Amino acid sequence: MKKRTLLKGAVAALALAAGPALGESHAEKTKVGFVYVGPVGDGGWTYEHDQGRKAVEAEFGDAVETVYVENVPEGPDAERVITQMALDGADLIFTTSFGYMDPTINVAAKFPDVKFEHATGYKTAPNVSVYSARFYEGRAVQGTIAGRMTESNVIGYIGSVPIPEVVRGINSAFIHAKKVNPDVQFKIVWVYEWFNPAKEADAAKVLIEQGADVILQHTDSTAPLAAAAEAGNVIGFGQASDMAEYKDGPRVSSIIDNWAPYYIARTKAVMDGTWESTNTWDGIGPGMVGIGEITDKVPADVKAEAEALQASIASGEYHAFTGPIKKQDGSDWLAEGETADDGTLAGMNFYVEGLEGEIPQ
């Protein structure tokens, strides 16, 4: 796949070469750049970031100019792309993948007047903010629906890359599925990629063959939903994006990444001169995590239960990780009524009690 990376680099270079010509005549506008890891048409992660970019354009009209480069590999190429964007006069640059963390920090040190925003990282600087979303809150809602809807009591989970964010999602979904259905069992398959439709499709088929009638996915393509549709009596959820094209089929709800309000607010801060380095981790409440419409396939009482959970998370009344919760090995983690702190959540590398299997190292 090295060659493909090279090719993408070449495409990115071409896109950049075309950039400056467009940029120079609009010096009075606030210029906002976006660096994407995938194609804007992936229907998931990058697609939603690009929706955020379009929302910024719609909000501010002629006062802003946005630029983006898609398919930027996480590595030295990223640093070059970000540098080029800064050289082209961007006032604010969003770098939207975990692997852009160090490149972003490096470039930020060279351009103190440019503001940077890195998605899902943890390194900040005076001109670098980080932001991420509490997807695990959405997983709690999914887990509740999954636990109520399963008839085989086997729920399949397609894991992408074994990092804390994904483990957190599995734990959250499991805790809430177990809460409404003590007999529930999770089968977890790792595909070691964020986006590989063929592997995701195979993984979903395997889980269905092994008895799962609900498929949860933390990978970005619609391939698992296509597999569920083929199987017939299996349900699934949209991931990162609504995946509404499967609404009449297996998709019963979804977790939607909604970056638009954040992107608008941060762009406004740059325009007003009030931008400061921040660390944002927002969930359902502020609207950074959206729950896609729960379809009629879900019985009304289950839908009401899920929506009530969603509302109590949004209001801050309920935390998705509230004790008593034990770790997989039986040791205590959270006492009755205790909630998990953000530090533990951010570095979560263990399963909760009841989950089978090990987290791949």
Added chain:
Amino acid sequence: MDLSSINWLLLLASLMVAATPILLAGIGELVVEKAGVLNLGVEGMMITGAIAGFAAAVESGSPALGFLGAAVAGALLSMLFAVLTQFALANQVASGLALTLFGLGLSSLMGQGYVGLKPPSTPKLDIPLLSDIPVLGPVLFNHDLMVYVAIAIVAATWAFLKYTRAGLTLRAVGENHEAAHALGYKVIAIRCAAIAFGGACAGLGGAYLSLVRVPQWTEGMTSGAGWIALALVVFASWRPWRVLIGAYLFGGITVLQLNLQAAGLKVPVEYLSMSPYIITIIVLVVMSSGRSRGALGAPASLGRTFHATG
């Protein structure tokens, strides 16, 4: 671990589906190599077939036209390779790699408008009598047509190479192109035909991914299947039926490792994922140990450029 949760018959059924793309691409490449040409552009032809087939199926609403379009697209792309290597006498390895890069770029360009669409579904065959056989029936005889077409292509290729005059000529061209030329065979024309066949098969394999196995279009969705097809030809020591066995073995391991994960087996999946390649290496070592290159079954003129001097 709970091995009983794995349904071995379903595993057999799903490995037939998982193996079909590499089986198609592999049998096409076998014919190309039998004619003495090494085309490393399988990945590029597959991905081009994947998008061309997807586009044709979506636009026409017919999966059959999709597969046809994919075969034509794969063959057309392979003609670029044929022109470079057979007429311009370019290096086959470099041209093949270039073809892969070109195909990946071309396919993402062609696919711009097709992301997120659903293709028309390919119907499953329900063969009367055969699919009614208990246990085996639903497993072996309840797939879409392409699974059987792929097997039929293997059988036809085997018969063609073994029993027909044209097949013997093709093999002669691959073994010794100078001699074949001296006997009056059109080496270039035969090789071009073989390359086109290889391209068409690779295109079909790609379309099987985007129309049946996934089914959707995404950039780079072949993710290395073309390279596995190349390894498969070597693994099969250039014999058609061994390509079939190898494809099912490779496809089977892919599906098996997911099954074992879901069943909770504590084996690092990396070992299973690399096992097809390890097996290929072992087979190569065993077959070439202490004997000549001929024992491997590789065509003698494989990868050598032919230029008619006389």
